[in-house]
Amino acid sequence: MVFIFTALYAEAEEIIKNYALKKLRNMTKFTLYGNEDICLCVTGSGVMRASVGVSAVLAKFSSPEDKVINIGCAGGNKEGVYLCNKIKDNIFKRTYYPDMPPKHSFKESELITEKNVWKGDKEDPCLHDMEASAVYEAASFFVSPEKIMFLKIVSDSNGENVTKEDIRLLFKNNFPLVQDAISLFLKKEEENFNFTDTSKIEEALKCTVTMKERLKRIARYLDIKGSSIYDYLPKELECKSKKEGMKILESLEEKI
């Protein structure tokens, strides 16, 4: 699942429309939009709302395989769409580094998360937003750094008033790039390997906790090798005592 967080509905609208995301009611305090692969949350502006939104959603729905994208506007002296490789928090003075995808077609930039709207500085090469550092900090409790991405579209260069309609249009015009970024994270990873369930053998051998661990390790090893623990076990498994079970376990260890 890819979790997308935006500050404003205007930043999310095109995504909701194009991916046919349905409104999911009464799941959290935040309104969510989703389909099979994507869950989108509009958190509201600022680090506090972003932090609460990301934590609330990921705590309830995420697993470590999931991915997180923060998509939104940023101020800056350059134009276009950027993946951010360094997130500086200007409030708590911390810096975060998401792992970057090795192959992509985006420009990259450093991003500074501010408490208030950035007022502009002609010499400044960075982008500025009001949520990214909080998204990173909150998301990193749930997923690893290569599963967090920041996509920012430059909306202004001096904090001038940008209307909701301007943002909606900006995201509409740049939607193909937004889609490219989402695709980077939508790619399916390899299926997990199914390891042999050893619970029946554990029962039959009257395994202690340590014996269970040893048994699981052997089964896992044989699964990976392409054979099965059952090929190495006697047909009659039922043991009267754990001592008997231990004998079978030890002979198993000798055989592999």
Added chain:
Amino acid sequence: MKALKRKYDFFSHIYVEEGVKNHPLTKNILKKKDSHLIYIDHYKDVFCRKGQNIASQKLSPSLIIAKKEGKLIYEGAPVCQSFGNEYFYYTSLIMNCVYDCEYCYLKGMYPSGNIVIFVNIEDIFAQIDNILKLHPVYISVSYDCDLLACESLTGFVEKWCLFASERKDLTVEIRTKSAVDVRGKFKVTDNIIFAFTLSPNTLYAREHNTPSPLSRIKAASFALEEGFNIRLCFDPLIYFEGFKEEYEALSYSVEENIGFKNIKDISLGTFRISADYMKGLRKAEPYSATVQYPFENKGGVYSYPKAKEEYMLKTVKDILLKYIGEDKIYLWESGYE
């Protein structure tokens, strides 16, 4: 077994500590690479982040260029072989490796699969000169990395050869799985030992991105031809079906291509890893039969059960004894009672 072909994509991103951005080696590396550049305060800000996915970073590692600070030289750890040297040290100018052996302890030792290059080799040289005032030094400089494999990027081996050539009380071991042809590249001096780790084919299949066993043997023969001391490392020994036959074939190939009589010595050791590192290694290699083997934990070190370990050591030692004297074989044993 799972399909094991892995694809690599190196250094799409380079992180550079602000403090070393003007170091000549930093500039040199950056000239060679067309990567995204990110400036950082300290390498640990990137290398030591929590929750990194080592398996995925090994496939597309970023490079971190930094300055090594504090202790630059370490005394040898108990799981390392000292080859009879009283003053045995090691140092790491690079953390992590461009190769991807399934069993590599670095996956459990470091919090990251990214590669760190410390550019200030001159500070290490200065510390060695200080120690040399007290006693001779034997130092292994390619322990937590493969220095020779990164030579085209760093030029470190060239520097070590020059440095060692001017200090007769210093012996430098450069361990490698690379197949770099050293001829004409470095100052030849007899206190540099190139230690080539050799593996039979079945094990090589688990040493992803490494050169083939034969090309490593050829590279060792070139180093010998150039006049360097050569050590061969059959370490770690990892058990597989056909173990004996494959080590026989590997030894035969060494005899044919290098000649055991020309080798300084041989190191032999079965797989062992500290229990602390094993946890991370197993997490990074969930589908590796090599790593998921039910090793025994003996005093905080995982290794093969005694009988298997003895079998492996004896088997390979017996094969080698056909070609080379026992005094040239250094064994690492786990210390079973």
